[in-house]
Amino acid sequence: MFKIIDDIRASSMMRLARYLPPFKWHIAGAIAAMAAGGGASSLIALILGKLTDMSFYGKDPLTVYLAPLALIGISILHGGSRYLSSYLLVRVSQSVLLEVRTMLFSRMLRWSDKTFMEHRNSELQAKFVNEASNALTRAAGVLTTMVRDSIQIVCLVAVLIWHNWMLTLVSFVVAPLLAIVIRWVNRRIKSLTRRQQLTFGELIGTVLEAYNGERVVKIYDGYAYENDRFREVNEKIRTLSLRQQRVSAAGMPLLQLITMIGVSFVVVFALMQAQSDALTIGEFTTFLAAMLLLMPPIRHLSDLSGSTATMIAAADSLFETIDEIPEEDPGTRELKNCRGAVRFEDVSFTYPGKETPAVKNFTLDVKPGEMIALVGSSGSGKSTLVNLIPRFWAATKGEIYFDGIPQSELTLKSLRDQIALVSQDVVIFDDTIAGNIAYGAMRNATREEIERAVEAAALTEFVESLPDGLDTRVGAAGNELSGGQRQRISIARAFLKNAPILLLDEATSALDTESERHIQRSLDSLLVGRTAFVVAHRLSTIINADRIVAMRNGEVVEVGTHDELLAKNGLYAHLYSLQFRHPSEV
CATH class of the missing domain: 3.40.50.300 (P-loop containing nucleotide triphosphate hydrolases)
Incomplete structure (x- = not known):
């Protein structure tokens, strides 16, 4: 457990903690609920021992009624506290996840072209979908387990010491062995998790390339090649997952074996005390129940090694991306009325x-x-x-x-x-035609201004043929439009900005001859009084x-x-x- 806490202190999870102050009451409520749930387990051991003595020694008939009522009441307390704490922490984690993803997206938009070149599209998708979710969702689970089970362990250990400190000392003999196993499992899983995350990025990249290049795959019979590529990456993920599972699966039996060895020593020592009348049946029942109830929280904490490793690796990778140096903007002077x-x-x-x-x-x-x-x-x-x-x-x-x-x-x-751009690689967003033309800072453009840009770009006839006109959605990446239509929307966007400097990089490359003539006449009109740099094939x-x-x-x-x-x-x-x-x- 202490090793896990040290890892969290040394990781990027501390940066995520900076987002928590607005949710302090949710967290406080969750911790209070977890404390109630953790303490409920110790009550089970105490009540079982007390009822045993009342029944076997005192022959109290009330135990027949008190036993089920007490156990049902503790069960309600335990279950209710688990529900409340889980709900509150998931609510907090999802709220923080919203903020982190938003920050990651905002930082990404500010990257330089150099940084964009260094990151594969698939890697970014993996960070937004997998790593952000792993970091925050697992954090909620880890915090829940650490607080609830740690409180449960503390309460149960207190019960053990109060009832028989000698037996408790015997049970602590195995603690160093438990720490060694947890440390080994944690290190191995963290390393494997980081490699697995990188491989997931490769997998997404392979799928996207095949998806975007489906026509090339069909024409050049690339089915076998793409299947081999996908199988190779998928095999890497399978191998890493199996190795991760082997480490995790080996850790749990080892911990259970070590714990059971400790319990065996305790049982032997307790039986020796019972034979000398130093231990009643009720005390032995309480002690044994507390020992057995200790095993689940210890196992849960030991299982955290895998979750913690995945969580920390995801958070580290996430913040490495967030910390990418944004596009340099050293200028201090404003260029106005250029x-x-x-x-x-x-x-x-x-x-x-x-x-x-x-x-x-x-x-x-x-x-x-x-x-x-x-x-x-x-x-x-x-x-x-x-x-x-x-x-x-x-x-x-x-x-x-x-x-x-x-x-x-x-x-x-x-x-x-002061610059408008029309490039060969047309960028169309999943929005309406009007939204694509009046993009960004031009969102407040009037309908008349947009229509004038549409007319200048020779789009009027096409737009009027659509049932929703300018309000027609164009689909992801404009996949419902032809290449020429996408190019003319891009040109209309430049018309609407009406900037003094125009950059036209193969601006008419995707147009047919008739459309090109319309566009050229429009460009000739637009270029009057403006500076233009034209790359033309x-x-x-x-x-x-x-x-x-x-x-x-x-x-x-x-x-x-x-x-x-x-x-x-x-x-x-x-x-x-x-x-x-x-x-x-x-």
């Missing part, structure tokens, strides 16, 4: 763990209202450069200026308030750009208008000729 002037001065960026820069020595002075197109083959650094503008990644060298203010001095919120969409920046291996190769770059007959002219003369090669 004109859209953006200047890159010798900007370079290298992804963590990589040696070759994704962007190298990029310098460009962009005037307000200019449309800058970024072109190049895959891996040339176009999208990386766009991601540096809202500081999804911070430049490892150089500086980006907005209206003459260094990006590093700006707060992230004020910087991003279809070069026809950026012919009218003020300047086109052709990139290769993270570096600027050439800059100019469409006509100027064609005249140079360089990289851009090569890409243009490939696309319009041999589209299949691009």
Whole structure:
């Protein structure tokens, strides 16, 4: 028991305790109920001994009536206290679980892109679902068992000492052996539990990959491959669970054996005292009943080694995730009423763990209202450069200026308030069409404003064809929409924000030719007076750009208008000729 308490003191469970003050009366009530339940067991031993003496020595006829009444009354007290304490503690644990999960989600939203890359989707799901629940739900069970059974043990030991201190000393001979077994079980299960939690993350990841890639699995006959992957991870979980069960199952018989050895010594010593008339039948009954009643709470406390190990491992993992360093926001200056002037001065960026820069020595002075197109083959650094503008990644060298203010001095919120983004990887939420367009800080947009954004994004005809119009729910990840419809909702979202700086990363890549023409006309209207950075695969969409920046291996190769770059007959002219003369090669 003391080893378990030491583990809890040394673990992240102490951090969870900081959430408990608002529930102090619930906890106090639960502890009072557990104390009543724990003390009820000692009353059983006392009453059995007293009734035995009254019946065998005093021949009192009242014992026939008193015995069942006393035992039923104690049973009601014991059962009622267990119900009340369990309900109150589960209520507290679920309330704290709500707070912890909310905090974890809030912290996750503030992570940097680097931190998101380091965590697998499946690992996060395991933390939200399994680890948070294990930490809090098991905490309630552990606290209940520790308090109730500890009180029961204390009361029963007091009964033992009061009746016969010599017999009690004999029973304590096995205590060191019990402590050694509990310590061994606790250490082994904690280690196995942590490994099992990591493997559960792998299992969820395997399921999600197969679920999301079901069409690839079907087309490329990946059934056997996916089944083998799943079986391999599942086998790991089975092996770890069996090892955990072996340790737990071995611990219980060992504890029972050691306890029974202690009881055997006590019985022998008690019989010797009885033969010398130093012990009455009632006293022996009380002592033996107390000894036997001690076994369940001792067993419960020994079983806590597994629950405590799982609980602590889950809490440690949970707080490791919560303690992830949030996205750095060192800026102190606010960017308001941005004109859209953006200047890159010798900007370079290298992804963590990589040696070759994704962007190298990029310098460009962009005037307000200019449309800058970024072109190049895959891996040339176009999208990386766009991601540096809202500081999804911070430049490892150089500086980006907005209206003459260094990006590093700006707060992230004020910087991003001036930017709208439409990316190739469209993000649609399980909400209505209107909710997806008027997302986040735009939730208070009027219906008319949303409708204007819908019209600008060429969505009006589609929305009017739906029975609920803008109030139609789109399903998880927009799975009830086509790729082009999802892309246009994303574009409508950017229209509604009406920011002075636009980032268009393959914004029309998922559109058919007719929709693209509608969108292009809308974009041309939106771009007037605004600064835009456009990453385009279809070069026809950026012919009218003020300047086109052709990139290769993270570096600027050439800059100019469409006509100027064609005249140079360089990289851009090569890409243009490939696309319009041999589209299949691009």
